Each structure stands twice: as structure tokens, then as C-alpha cells.
Amino acid sequence: MAVSTIRYGAGVTKEVGMDLQNMGAKNVCLMTDKNLSHLPPVQTVMDSLVKNGINFKVYDHVRVEPTDTSFMEAIEFAKKGAFDAFLAVGGGSTIDTCKAANLYSSSPDSDFLDYVNAPIGKGKPVTVPLKPLIAVPTTSGTGSETTGVAIFDYEHLKVKTGIASRAIKPTLGLVDPLHTLHMPGRVVANSGFDVLCHALESYTALPYHMRSPCPSSPITRPAYQGSNPISDIWAVHALRIVAKYLKRYSRSLTSEEE
Structure with missing residues (x-):
């Protein structure tokens, strides 16, 4: 049984900078979406990174309900950035996109369909080492911070599929109930x-x-x-x-x- 590493508590997001510092991270990719990038959860994360002297770049083009195209755009950003750690702040779409970016930037010569579940893709096992990934969920339904799965819509065939491997599971999930205060009621x-x-x-x-x-x-x-x-x-x-x-x-x- 593989157990996820989770830290739960009100305000625990403020510790993310220390966590990355302890991991030895020097150049972090922060992934989120356009809406969240202007809200307190992302600001809290960035404040913690700055306070702890962590260099980072923000990718805020994550698509809600990701597609293979949106995954590949995030992957391209990750490849160019030469990051040594990843940080996802958002719902399942953001965390899944960050998993894919971590995987394919760590295996730059792989074709996109190499790791996608069969029969859509080849479903190859992940044998390359990945970078640390910290997930900060801002919703409470998907549990993506605990899973080795990244789900997306494969536009060419109009099907929903994904990538499944324990290797892409986040290194740490920071579950902060304060983030629910910034979610619309519905x-x-x-x-x-x-x-x-x-x-x-x-x-x-x-x-x-x-x-x-x-x-x-x-x-x-x-x-x-x-x-x-x-x-x-x-x-x-x-x-x-x-x-x-x-x-x-x-x-x-x-x-x-x-």
C-alpha cells in the first residue's frame, strides 16, 4: 500500500517556502490558473516563497478540465524553465497539469502518448526520476494531491483519459481548510x-x-x-x-x- 504524505491544518500553506527550502529547491515552477492567481491562496504561497528566498516562475495558463493541448503547453513551459521542483496551487486540474509537466520535463525525449493509458497511449511505466512536487489543493473533491493520476481530454478522439503511475504522485500535499473560504458557494x-x-x-x-x-x-x-x-x-x-x-x-x- 502506497500512502501519500499530507500535512493538514488551517494556515499550513505558509510553510510551503520552508518545505521547498528543506528540499534544496533553487528554481521552482508555480502552476495555477488565471482566476486563482489573483486570490489569497496563491498570494499566501508566493509570500512564503519570497520570505524563504525561493526563486520561482508562475505559469497561470492551466485550463479547467485540461486537454492534451493544455497539458503540452504546460509541459513546454516546464522544459524551458529547467526547474528543480514543482508547486501546484489549485484544484484537480492544476495539480494534474503540474504532474504532467513534471513527468515530461523529466523525460524530455518521450512522445506525449508514451505515458498515456492504453489503449489511447502506450501506457509505458515511468522509470525516470522526477522532481519534487508539492500540491496545495484549493478545492476538496478530487483528492489529486494524493494520487498518481493525471486526467485530461484527448481532443482528437473526444475521450477522457489520463496518465497513471505512482511516480507522478505529489511528494507532499498541504491541505489548508482556509482556502475553502475563497471558493464560490456552488x-x-x-x-x-x-x-x-x-x-x-x-x-x-x-x-x-x-x-x-x-x-x-x-x-x-x-x-x-x-x-x-x-x-x-x-x-x-x-x-x-x-x-x-x-x-x-x-x-x-x-x-x-x-
Whole structure:
């Protein structure tokens, strides 16, 4: 079982500069989107980087619901920057884009479809070393800060696919509940529905011991292996939280709109 490294707490975003300093980062790629680039979460991150003497460049052209084109634009920026660490501030789209930028800038000679899931791509295992990646989620639905998956729309075939490998999982996720204060009410509610859907999908997935055949090598084992006793515990816990709070929040949101 691969466990993600998460630090949770109100205001924990302010520590990101120290984290990158401890990693020895000298030239950081900060990825976000146009809307977030003007909001407090990104400003808090930049203040921390400046305070700790971290050089960085901002890429704020991340597309909500990424495509292969938007991925490749971010990858090109990363290749030119010669960065030694990556920092994603945003929702799942931003974090996924940053994962792809880290991967392909670390493997510059690879074709884009080399690492994309089969049958769309070749689904090659990742064997190159990647740079450290810190994810600062500003929504609460995707959990992208914990996964080795980057999802995008492949425009040519009009399908949604992705890249899946433990190698692209963020080095650290900083989960700061204060960021929810800067989300529109409907985005907060939709994030709750995202949690509901992911918890249901996890709990009802095919159990890990029913998948076959066994991979010929551990490196080809899929990032998602099916439901298991540990994921069941957390899926049920997430469902209970949603049942308790989502309806209450949605009711208060409706009252405000009225």
C-alpha cells in the first residue's frame, strides 16, 4: 500500500517556502490558473516563497478540465524553465497539469502518448526520476494531491483519459481548510458531490483480490488496484461526513440565494 504524505491544518500553506527550502529547491515552477492567481491562496504561497528566498516562475495558463493541448503547453513551459521542483496551487486540474509537466520535463525525449493509458497511449511505466512536487489543493473533491493520476481530454478522439503511475504522485500535499473560504458557494457544494461520487466509486469497486492476471512486474501494477479493507474504512467515513454536512450546507446555500 502506497500512502501519500499530507500535512493538514488551517494556515499550513505558509510553510510551503520552508518545505521547498528543506528540499534544496533553487528554481521552482508555480502552476495555477488565471482566476486563482489573483486570490489569497496563491498570494499566501508566493509570500512564503519570497520570505524563504525561493526563486520561482508562475505559469497561470492551466485550463479547467485540461486537454492534451493544455497539458503540452504546460509541459513546454516546464522544459524551458529547467526547474528543480514543482508547486501546484489549485484544484484537480492544476495539480494534474503540474504532474504532467513534471513527468515530461523529466523525460524530455518521450512522445506525449508514451505515458498515456492504453489503449489511447502506450501506457509505458515511468522509470525516470522526477522532481519534487508539492500540491496545495484549493478545492476538496478530487483528492489529486494524493494520487498518481493525471486526467485530461484527448481532443482528437473526444475521450477522457489520463496518465497513471505512482511516480507522478505529489511528494507532499498541504491541505489548508482556509482556502475553502475563497471558493464560490456552488463550487463548495459541487466539491461535496465530488467527494460523494469518489467515495461511492471506491467502496463499490471490484475488490483487489479479484483482479487478474497478476502483473508480470511490480512496476506495471496499476495505480488503482480495487477496493480493499483500508480504502473501505475511509470510503464509509467520507460517506458519513457527506451525509452529515452536505445537505446542511446546501440548505444554507439555498437560503442565502433566496
